[in-house]
Amino acid sequence: MTEGRTSSGAQVDGPPRDADEVQAQDDAPTTPDAGTTQTDGTDESAEPGEHAGDDESGEDEEPSAAGAADAEPTADAEPTADAEPVADDAPGADDEARNDAGDGEVADAVAADDEEPDDDEPVTEAEPDDDEPAATDADTDTDADADATAEMAPVPPAPPAGPAAPAGEPAPVAEPAVAVAATPSTPADASGPQRTDRAGSPMDVFPAQPHRRTWPRALGITAAVVVVLGAVYVGALWLLGDRVPPGATVAGVDVGGLSADAAVARLDEELSSVVTEPFAVAVGEKRTTVDPEDAGLALDTRATVESLTGFGLEPGRLWRHAFGAGEVEPVTSVDAARLDRVVDEVSSALLTPAVDATLAFVDGEPVATASETGTELDPDTGPQALVDGWLTAARPLELPSRDVVPEVDDADADAALDALARPLVDAPVTVVVAEQRAELPVDVLAGAATFAPEDGALELRLDGDALAEAVIARTTDLLTPAQDASFAFEGGVPVVVPGVAGSTIDADALAESVAEAATGADRTARVELVEIDPEQSTAELEALGVTTRIAEFSTALTNDADRNHNLALGASRVNGSLLRPGDVFSLTDTIGPISTENGYRGAGVVVDGVLTKGVGGGLSQMGTTVYNVGFLAGLEDVEHRPHSYYFSRYPEGREATIYEGVLDVKIGNNTPHGVLLQSWVADGRLHVAAWSTPYWTVEHSTSGRSAVVRPKTVYNTSPGCIAQSAGSPGFRVTVTRRLLLEGVVQEEDSDTWRYEPQNAIVCGPPPSAAPEQTEAPEG
Template sequence: MTKKTSTTAKAKGSKRRRWPWWTLGGVLAVLAAAYVAGYLLTGERLPANTTVAQVDVGGMEPAAAVSTLEEGVADRVDAPILVQHGEQTFELAPADIGLALDAEESIDAAGGERTWDPRDMWALIFGDRDYAPVLDVDDEKLEGAVGTIAETVDVPVVEAFISFPEGRPEPREPVAGELVEREELSEAIADAYLMTEEPVDVPTSTVEPEVDSEGLAEAVRTIAEPAVSGPVILNVGEQTVELPITAYTPALTVEVVDGAMQPKIDPQTLEQPLTDSTTGIGEKAVDARVEIQNNQPVVIPSKPGVGLDPKTMADQLLPVITKTGPERSITVEATPVEPEFTTEDAEALGIREKISTFTTNYPHADYRNINQARAAELINGTILEPGETFSFNDTVGERTVANGFAMGTVINGGVFREEMGGGVSQVVTTTYNAAFFAGLEDVEHHPHAFYINRYPVGREATVYYGHLDLRFKNSLKNGVLIRAYVNPSTPGTQGAMTVEMWGTKEYDIEAGESPRRNFRQPGVRYDDTNRCVPQAPIQGFDIDIHRTFYQNGQKVKSETNTARYQAADHVICGPQPAPPPPPEG
């Protein structure tokens, strides 16, 4: 007998069970209540197992957590942050670089504030996390500290360059530079504060020259060598004159411009050798000048002339100096040449009296006598009209043999090295102080990486051609004449470098200084390269320099500048000695 299953019974047996609507509503109400309770609890205590800056604040009420955090970091809040690059170490006091703990914000960020995020609610019971502190950051102070480190660490890129001393090409090989990644270093310093005692490594990037050695060699072959292959023929009216290479090579350089080597002729430098080589063509215009005679400024009148205009000549010479044969000639015209600086211009400047003078002394060294005298010669007689800015590098030019400079000792990478132009910083420091006491506006100056005690503390400056400059603006109502001269040293006497500023006095300047602070101790460094210069250790420190301006005995304004000197390591020339063997036994 076959058993049959009722379809009616089967349908009844498979019917789904339904929950009453009020039951589902109750579940949702419970969840909502739990969610609201979780929100309220997140503001009552911190998540379990929470640490801030390595201080355990887990499960605490926010107010108690703030106090616990402040007490927990009390012995670290002023601890210096160490920054290192190779063998160099910099100590940074948190207060001096603008870092301070914001305890309340730190606790809020770690869960001390109410939140609707369910993950934060879950963390109240099951959380396990270490939070970095929230900081108050003075960006200006931090950037200043990073900038001081960068000035010590940075190695400027050296671009390919060709000059023509004695009328022959002298190429300078390009060299890659190394620059501090300043923003990245700032972030790393802030991240390290209160979180680690390990030194922060200085992040750097390599800066490749725009033109490599092959490009330089190509420029020598296609530009420099043709440029000195023979004279250029000048057709002046019915005259034909051979212009020798010595007439333009002092003003000729081959430099990197927009990624390629290109020849340049400086009209100002061209003027004198051009005039000397074309004496039969016209008469040179003479600019007015101001000279100091019998301790008084005297205007020497200008004179008009007739001759070859240096700017026009420079423009016409450039296309033909690399040519050969008949193409190596130009047609020029002798024209009236007005002086660029007239007698009226000189008299209108109001240069009437000495407004400041400053002298620094230096120990005997032949290279110091040579380099300081040459730099002084180049800046002597410079006139700054009101609003004009003086640039030491633009005025003196690159320190090369062709420019009259010799090898000497400079600071590079925090140690002494032998380079061209050593000793020029004495001229820079003296010029800076003369401008300081004349009341001129400080546009750019850079103290040495470490303090050299023959200079006025905090009021000294260094330069590095193409990278660091000394610049100041004539912010006075009248013109300023710079007078510079050297009394050279001898084996038994010190030398003296003097810079004077002449114009019309507007201010009496008073200098002041703060106590030295944030002392940094030197280390020991061994150097077995052939460029090593032995160096005694020098303590580092910070100091504020004040400049106060007075008129008729009344204070009108004041300025403050901070100099930060790094410690100078004790440098010993030679390999680092091997550590002693461990004792036996």
């Protein structure tokens, strides 16, 4: 398809027409024929016998120059400087539809959009001004055609002429495809009379030309405004980037309007004590405190301020600067490991445990106690709540909690009450054991009963030991006690005496049987005696390796019968004492208590350096003998103290005294074997021996006397004073012991002791002598 262009520059679609045809169309009469009624917005009626659209005349007339110019479509003509604004210049929805649709589509669209004028609105026809020259028909038609062409879609050509209409019948009226008022394009076009009704224009065969679109210019203006506003917006945010919005507060500290650095400095200064002070937290009624440092919580003032400052394009930033920021959440740095540890501690401190429903017997009757729901820190939300509120929340900081449901509720307790508690005390229970019968009364059953939670229910539990005691008390010689294995000396040599098994009641089996009987139809419980082994078995003693005498020591007896009696009694109690590896032997614990009730007699003791009489006198000789056995066997010297005076019956520096509750002799077993002590009195001597497996090699030595002091005479006014002559002098001595294993010294000890001189004792007061202070007696 080719394109044509009018003189005004508008393009039209379709093939170029013959010049004569165009001219004939342009010269169509503009005045209605006689007898024809012209209505605004409609075409003129055709003459009888003629078709509408065929009433053009003067095909051979030449159009005037002005008419030819005006005949061209002017829809796209540029307005002059004096042109009035054209209302239809801006593209509308109708124009868009006309421009985009085809020839027929546009006509339909325009016809649909153009409504008929209301009957109430006057229809005005353009009247020629008397002062202005009337436009020629060609001018008027050309203008109308041009305007119609600009406003209307092309209308198909009229159909060819047919037979004339019968006389007397009105000719059919040709209806236009659309009736649109012409809009002048320029002031020149607007002059002269205007027509509002005419027949279809010859230019209707040309497609309508679109209005010149103005939206690109509007879009450009809009874009420019957006750019300017954007620049202002960005510039404002840039200038305010280092400034805290007005009204901003952090943990009650006003930092609004400050620079970032100034805000950080103010927060550091005013919150320095707050961020390190322990604060109270609570769950329900429970309270505790949290140290922020221990919990790994610290205020990050720099990050807090940075959340309010800095450059960003978010609208909220400008909003805060315009209308104020208000309270701002502080930024907290968290040490997760330390927080977890403190949360565990806080959880324990704030826990209110649930209380299970319980059952108990009160005055022999079962009574249920209601359950209680507990509370605890919610492990899912509690830690975050601690982090969020540690600095700003009210005190105490209320942490989220959750319920702790009791394991046993009231319904469970009621069920146990009916199924267990009441049947238990309904009647006595008889226990049959070893052909004996013992009836357990209701009060015994109730006293032995407890109810414990088990898998969400209350379970009856009976104290088997209490029931066994009740059974034994109601029977005769029911049990046989077990006898432990022990050491005995036969022919002076230790041997193991085997233990003997005994019999007893299995307490657990008894409790189970009684519970079953108490809640069943037959209230009789049957149990069997069980055999029990001795606590110290034969095999255990044999494994200690007590086979060889590793040390022995003896001291001479005196002529004091009471003293010798005490030593013989003490020896019998030391004999058979067993020290397992690591054990410590105490002499006073073994032979005590030292009293007349325990068989001891009064004999000579040394008190304040004076020989007098006391219960258990002479037992210090037992201490000396035991100490020397431990010394020679290489056993550990845990405790010992020599006498104040030296007695010639003992080795110098290797002797000991005892006084119950004050002085003791203690030796420890520092070997991997058992040590068995043997003690007896024979042949005027006190003997002590140690049996074991040889382990240590012992070397010892005693130094000579030094710093010797001669005795003197002293006076004693005590009632039990015993006069004596002067004895040994005072001196200093050192005893050394070395312990060896396979020839290698493992330990070496040296003990130095100074003896006082043994003065002469005169019973009675010395001239002008003051009372002396009492010291611990020595045997």
